[in-house]
Amino acid sequence: MVIEIPELFEPTEVREIRxxxxxxxxxxxxxxxGHQAARVKDNEQLALDLPLARELSDRVLARLSQTPLFIAAALPARVLPPRFSRYDGRGQYGAHVDNAIFPVPGTGEHLRSDVSATLFLSDPADYDGGELVIEDMFGTHSAKPAAGHLIVYPGSSLHRVMPVTRGVRYAAFFWVQSFVASAERRRLLLDLDGAIQSVAGDHPEHAAVDTLTQVYHNLLRQWSQT
Known part of the structure; x- marks a missing residue:
């Protein structure tokens, strides 16, 4: 399941961050x-302990907590603080799978990477290449959205960043431990949530709204891991 969340940040905000x-x-x-990923990775990142990295990371986390589509798609139990990457001069990240478990900085705890996410921070016209290509059970997807848009996809997927042949590609990326580990079940819950919102919008008093909502929460109760 690959979900695009438009305008997590508006253009003026993106320009400030960039x-x-x-x-x-x-x-x-x-x-x-990780050991295998390092063999195919060619990019730059902000150091995790850099004050700017922490400041921007907190800004992204705050926005995510106010974004209903992200919450509905990822069902986040925990979000690893976002990191920031830079690709230029044919920088790329070859095909790889993200680590299943990540340490949470400063806590001694760990997070399971059910969901991966990339926030694009460069306008597509400003660089050539740099597409995020994702291969999962639903097929192969290529993403190069507008700056400020977020792509959410299964952490279990094989994915890569194509070589950047002109310009610079800035992005933020992070991982989510979901209340529902299964990508198929998250997809079903997202579709059901969308149907509830549609029916409630057109017919707010319809009895089906309560029934569908009951089904949604009972499935979430059955499938969630807390």
Missing amino acids: AALEAAPWTDGRATA
């Missing part, structure tokens, strides 16, 4: 990759 990233110091992105 200006901060353009002035930031960058480090080799392979330092944070």
Whole structure:
């Protein structure tokens, strides 16, 4: 299940974030990759302990908590603080699967990566290449959305970032431990939630609204892991 969430940040906000990233110091992105992923990773990242990285990460987390479609699609139990990447000069990230478990900085705890997410921070016209290509049970998807848009996809998927042959591609990326680990079940719940919203919008007093809502929450109760 690949979901595009438009305008998580508006264009003026994106320009402000990108200006901060353009002035930031960058480090080799392979330092944070797993053993296999490091072999195919060629990009730069902000150091996790950089004050700017923490500031921007908190800003993204705050916005996610106010975004109904993200909450409905990911059903987030925990979100790993977002990280920031930079690709240029044919930078790329070859086909890989994200680590299943990530340490949560400063807590001694760990997070299971049920959901992966990429927030695009460069306008598509500003760079060539750089598509996020995702292969999952639903097929192959290529994403290069407008700056400020978020792509949400299964953490279990094989995915890659195509080489950037012109310009610079900035992005934020992070992982989510969902209340529902199964991508198929999250898809069903998202479809059901959308149907409830549609019926409630057209016929708010219809008895089906209560019945569908009951089914949604009973499925969530049955499938959730807390």
